[in-house]
Amino acid sequence: MSRLPGPFLALLLVALLLPLVPLATWSVAHGWRFPDLLPRDWSLDAWAYALSPTAGVLRGLGLTAAIAGAATAGSLVIGLPAGRALGLYRFRGRAAVEILVLAPVLTPGIAAVFGLHALFLPLGLTNTVAGVALAHLIPVLPYTILVLSGVFAGYDTRAEYQARSLGASPFQVLRHVTWPAIRPGVIVAALFAFLVSWSQYLLTLVIGGGRVQTLPLQLFAFAGAGRADVTGAIAVVYVLPGILVLVLTSRRLTGRSAALAGFGR
Amino acid sequence: MRAARPWLLLLPALVVLGGLFLGGIAMAVARSLGITPTSGLSGFTLDAYRAVLSDQDIGLSLALSLWIAGASTALSALLAVPAALALRRVARGPVTFLFQLNLTIPHLVGAIGILYLFSQSGSFARLAHAFGAIERPGEFPALVHDPAAIGILLTYVWKELPFLGLVVLAQLQSLDRDFEAVARSLGASAWQRFRHVTLPMIAPGLVAASALVFAFTFGAYEVPALLGQNHPQALPVLAWRAFTDVDLDARPEAMALSVLIALVSAGLLWLYLRAFRAAPR
Amino acid sequence: MKIRAAAAATCVVLALAGAARADTADGDALIGRDWDAIVETARGGEVNFFLWGGSDTINRYVSDYLGGVLAEEYDITLNRVGLTDTVEAVNIVNGEVEAGVTDAGSVDLVWINGENFRTMRQGDLAWCGYTATLPNDALVDWSNPAVANDFGVPVDGCEVPWNRAQFAFAHDSATLPEPPRDMGALLDWIRANPGQFTYPAPPDFNGSVFVRHVFYHVAGGADRLLGPFDQALYDEIAPQVWTLLNDLEPSLWREGRTYPTAITQLDQMFANGEVAFTFNYDPAQFGLAVDAGIYPDSVRSYGLTDGTIGNTNYTLIPVNSPNKAAALVLQNLILSAEAQLEKARPEVWGATPGIEISRAAPGIREAFADLPSHPSVVPYDELAAAALPELQAEWIAAIEAGWIENVGR
Numbered sequence: 012m013s014r015l016p017g018p019f020l021a022l023l024l025v026a027l028l029l030p031l032v033p034l035a036t037w038s039v040a041h042g043w044r045f046p047d048l049l050p051r052d053w054s055l056d057a058w059a060y061a062l063s064p065t066a067g068v069l070r071g072l073g074l075t076a077a078i079a080g081a082a083t084a085g086s087l088v089i090g091l092p093a094g095r096a097l098g099l100y101r102f103r104g105r106a107a108v109e110i111l112v113l114a115p116v117l118t119p120g121i122a123a124v125f126g127l128h129a130l131f132l133p134l135g136l137t138n139t140v141a142g143v144a145l146a147h148l149i150p151v152l153p154y155t156i157l158v159l160s161g162v163f164a165g166y167d168t169r170a171e172y173q174a175r176s177l178g179a180s181p182f183q184v185l186r187h188v189t190w191p192a193i194r195p196g197v198i199v200a201a202l203f204a205f206l207v208s209w210s211q212y213l214l215t216l217v218i219g220g221g222r223v224q225t226l227p228l229q230l231f232a233f234a235g236a237g238r239a240d241v242t243g244a245i246a247v248v249y250v251l252p253g254i255l256v257l258v259l260t261s262r263r264l265t266g267r268s269a270a271l272a273g274f275g276r
Numbered sequence: 277m278r279a280a281r282p283w284l285l286l287l288p289a290l291v292v293l294g295g296l297f298l299g300g301i302a303m304a305v306a307r308s309l310g311i312t313p314t315s316g317l318s319g320f321t322l323d324a325y326r327a328v329l330s331d332q333d334i335g336l337s338l339a340l341s342l343w344i345a346g347a348s349t350a351l352s353a354l355l356a357v358p359a360a361l362a363l364r365r366v367a368r369g370p371v372t373f374l375f376q377l378n379l380t381i382p383h384l385v386g387a388i389g390i391l392y393l394f395s396q397s398g399s400f401a402r403l404a405h406a407f408g409a410i411e412r413p414g415e416f417p418a419l420v421h422d423p424a425a426i427g428i429l430l431t432y433v434w435k436e437l438p439f440l441g442l443v444v445l446a447q448l449q450s451l452d453r454d455f456e457a458v459a460r461s462l463g464a465s466a467w468q469r470f471r472h473v474t475l476p477m478i479a480p481g482l483v484a485a486s487a488l489v490f491a492f493t494f495g496a497y498e499v500p501a502l503l504g505q506n507h508p509q510a511l512p513v514l515a516w517r518a519f520t521d522v523d524l525d526a527r528p529e530a531m532a533l534s535v536l537i538a539l540v541s542a543g544l545l546w547l548y549l550r551a552f553r554a555a556p557r
Numbered sequence: 558m559k560i561r562a563a564a565a566a567t568c569v570v571l572a573l574a575g576a577a578r579a580d581t582a583d584g585d586a587l588i589g590r591d592w593d594a595i596v597e598t599a600r601g602g603e604v605n606f607f608l609w610g611g612s613d614t615i616n617r618y619v620s621d622y623l624g625g626v627l628a629e630e631y632d633i634t635l636n637r638v639g640l641t642d643t644v645e646a647v648n649i650v651n652g653e654v655e656a657g658v659t660d661a662g663s664v665d666l667v668w669i670n671g672e673n674f675r676t677m678r679q680g681d682l683a684w685c686g687y688t689a690t691l692p693n694d695a696l697v698d699w700s701n702p703a704v705a706n707d708f709g710v711p712v713d714g715c716e717v718p719w720n721r722a723q724f725a726f727a728h729d730s731a732t733l734p735e736p737p738r739d740m741g742a743l744l745d746w747i748r749a750n751p752g753q754f755t756y757p758a759p760p761d762f763n764g765s766v767f768v769r770h771v772f773y774h775v776a777g778g779a780d781r782l783l784g785p786f787d788q789a790l791y792d793e794i795a796p797q798v799w800t801l802l803n804d805l806e807p808s809l810w811r812e813g814r815t816y817p818t819a820i821t822q823l824d825q826m827f828a829n830g831e832v833a834f835t836f837n838y839d840p841a842q843f844g845l846a847v848d849a850g851i852y853p854d855s856v857r858s859y860g861l862t863d864g865t866i867g868n869t870n871y872t873l874i875p876v877n878s879p880n881k882a883a884a885l886v887l888q889n890l891i892l893s894a895e896a897q898l899e900k901a902r903p904e905v906w907g908a909t910p911g912i913e914i915s916r917a918a919p920g921i922r923e924a925f926a927d928l929p930s931h932p933s934v935v936p937y938d939e940l941a942a943a944a945l946p947e948l949q950a951e952w953i954a955a956i957e958a959g960w961i962e963n964v965g966r
């Protein structure tokens with residue numbers, strides 16, 4: 012059995028990586044016009060601008076991370092009990108709950124966002140970071156619940172009963188029995204939840220009303236304005252955290268994990 | 277009491293998903309019908325739907341969105357199967373990592389990368405010039421901002437192929453290789469083995485995952501906004517334009533468009549999943 | 558006891574803070590007040606400035622220069638909010654006011670003109686009648702109709718000029734040394750050189766201006782079209798324009814089957830030699846693009862000799878801005894001769910001042926006269942010699958809708 016990718020797979024891998032090449036190159040290019048295969052000059056101007064306080068890219072990075080962090084934390088708090096319920100219990104109405112959990116994934120993202128804006132407007136949640144983080148729960152929560160229900164489906168509750176019968180308090184059980192067993196799955200769920208929030212564009216644009224300038228909004232603005240060099244630099248800043256997450260989770264990330272579906276949504 | 281336990285655990289999730297997702301959709305439906313629940317105003321009207329459906333562009337936009345979602349889902353699924361079969365045979369680690377890489381890269385970044393690669397003055401046009409195939413950018417085929425939406429399809433295939441490939445790969449890995457070996461020993465050809473052993477086992481995962489892809493590509497805004505033509509525009513771009521129209525009267529039309537996108541997508545997915553459930557194996 | 562005193566003190570501070578906040582949301586309380594008192598009210602606060610965010614040089618000027626002066630001299634924090642399209646800011650204000658948010662809006666100042674200004678006026682979304690309160694208002698020539706009217710809509714003290722702009726074409730002198738200089742010659746050139754010209758589809762701002770130039774050309778000048786919208790006149794001229802533009806399509810980029818969706822797409826095509834021309838309402842952009850390495854150094858710009866349309870762009874304070882005092886301080890700074898001079902430097906922005914230079918101090922006047930010109934940017938005076946006025950917003954809306962209906966489909 013060959014250990015090297017065949018020509019088809021090799022070509023595919025190159026094709027998958029290709030779109031990143033001009034972006035990274037543009038970020039250090041100055042003057043790169045048809046028909047030049049390589050830029051005339053190299054320059055760090057775009058990076059100097061992107062990393063300057065003026066551009067707000069670093070602020071956008073912090074903001075995007077804060078929103079993703081909040082959405083992740085919220086989805087874990089809500090998703091852990093829900094995942095436990097779906098993973099461990101058979102009950103009437105389960106199918107309906109599963110449909111509701113899956114519905115946001117199976118419905119185009121644009122379906123709920125305008126209505127949500129109308130819902131948030133009188134509550135003062137539009138144009139706010141909190142409102143955007145809350146809205147991100149729509150795409151994030153289904154994946155978190157799916158992953159966590161998978162984690163709990165393989166979880167044996169008998170250890171909890173044994174610990175309780177040996178006199179452990181509920182908190183001790185949680186800390187010394189439940190948590191060690193579910194920890195790997197929870198970490199994966201958290202990382203994926205983070206990435207789902209990380210890549211939201213339309214939801215942030217509509218609910219944030221342009222006031223919440225996350226990285227994808229800044230990227231779109233510069234791409235739309237034709238500044239390929241600055242666009243390239245922001246794109247590199249934007250994709251690095253995701254790649255880092257992948258380095259940490261690559262081994263766990265197989266098609267069996269429901270979280271896979273969450274990437275890039 | 278025990279019967280209530282799962283419901284108690286589910287309560288926060290049901291409240292949040294029900295409130296945000298169902299609430300958002302319900303609000304969109306209400307607003308599209310001229311009903312403003314918050315202010316108690318109720319002026320039921322079908323004007324927004326009438327306006328949206330009487331627009332002579334709506335048919336073109338619907339066709340374009342169906343083409344984008346259908347073609348990119350079909351292409352990704354078609355390529356994902358051989359990719360997963362090839363991936364199963366090679367060492368894991370770096371190859372898998374590379375295959376997984378753009379799962380983490382947002383669509384928007386991919387779309388911009390595709391733009392820089394495939395525009396008429398992009399990287400491939402320059403290569404064509406270097407090889408003497410073209411003299412001017414205009415001689416390079418139009419692959420972005422083009423009538424067939426090729427640039428949009430390329431972006432979606434680039435992004436969704438690895439996702440579908442990994443889903444198929446997981447199914448292949450959980451598949452008992454003995455079945456294939458038995459089929460081989462019974463004299464089945466490679467095609468027969470694939471058609472009658474491998475394909476039925478990967479189909480359920482592929483069908484479910486491609487349904488996700490269809491729903492996403494049908495309703496996504498940023499890729500067609502960046503790589504589409506000025507006319508016709510994909511449905512989500514049309515909806516966004518109505519939503520941001522300075523004339524606030526156009527807002528119900530945006531709501532109606534988003535409701536229509538959800539309905540069309542849900543209807544097609546239902547037919548699709550039903551067809552596969554009913555299909556003989 | 559101590560705790561209770563502290564709580565009481567906190568309440569007082571909160572009440573004062575609330576009062577101060579309400580004070581700057583209540584615009585009428587500021588109008589006519591002593592300028593120093595307004596500055597004191599604004600001190601220590603913030604101002605949210607919404608403007609198109611696609612130019613790194615403009616962003617730098619606003620965040621670094623204007624933001625720097627505000628922070629140093631007035632202790633005011635400037636939050637620059639970048640927009641892809643100004644209509645986003647109009648929508649925010651519109652949505653807020655519709656939802657009853659009348660004194661806690663998120664937009665304090667917006668860079669605006671034309672159709673968006675008309676929308677804000679019609680929806681009573683603009684704060685008005687305050688301009689005379691600004692000390693630097695003295696530098697504005699309100700007697701100039703091109704300043705006192707924003708696309709035919711009277712400004713009426715609802716906004717303050719920032720820049721003057723005039724439409725110009727750019728070409729690469731290395732490949733096209735002698736470009737066509739008037740609209741008739743340009744149309745002939747397009748027919749003689751198929752595939753090398755196009756324009757962004759209206760309602761793109763610049764694409765729309767190009768179509769208006771064709772409108773003026775067909776109408777035999779601007780004079781007949783000025784004034785309120787005239788349906789009969791439109792019905793007479795518009796079909797000729799659509800016929801001309803449709804007949805031109807075989808000679809356009811991609812045979813006119815599609816058009817660029819935005820001016821920036823045309824700019825990219827021009828940069829790579831896909832088309833021979835781009836154009837812009839703000840010719841300073843050509844110089845900035847050359848400096849950024851986007852265009853070759855050999856790019857030159859010019860205005861059509863049979864006339865080029867000019868406009869003024871402004872800053873506007875929405876009616877529900879909670880920081881009106883700080884917004885006034887920023888507007889006064891924007892109008893100052895020093896800030897206008899900094900903005901006019903080619904390496905900063907190169908924008909034409911919105912104020913009357915002759916009213917500035919002698920030192921500033923000399924500095925303006927000594928400004929180096931960018932070889933790629935046509936001098937404003939040269940464009941101003943053939944200036945054409947803008948049409949009223951109703952005309953523009955009708956022409957844009959007509960183009961989409963008859964040419965764009």
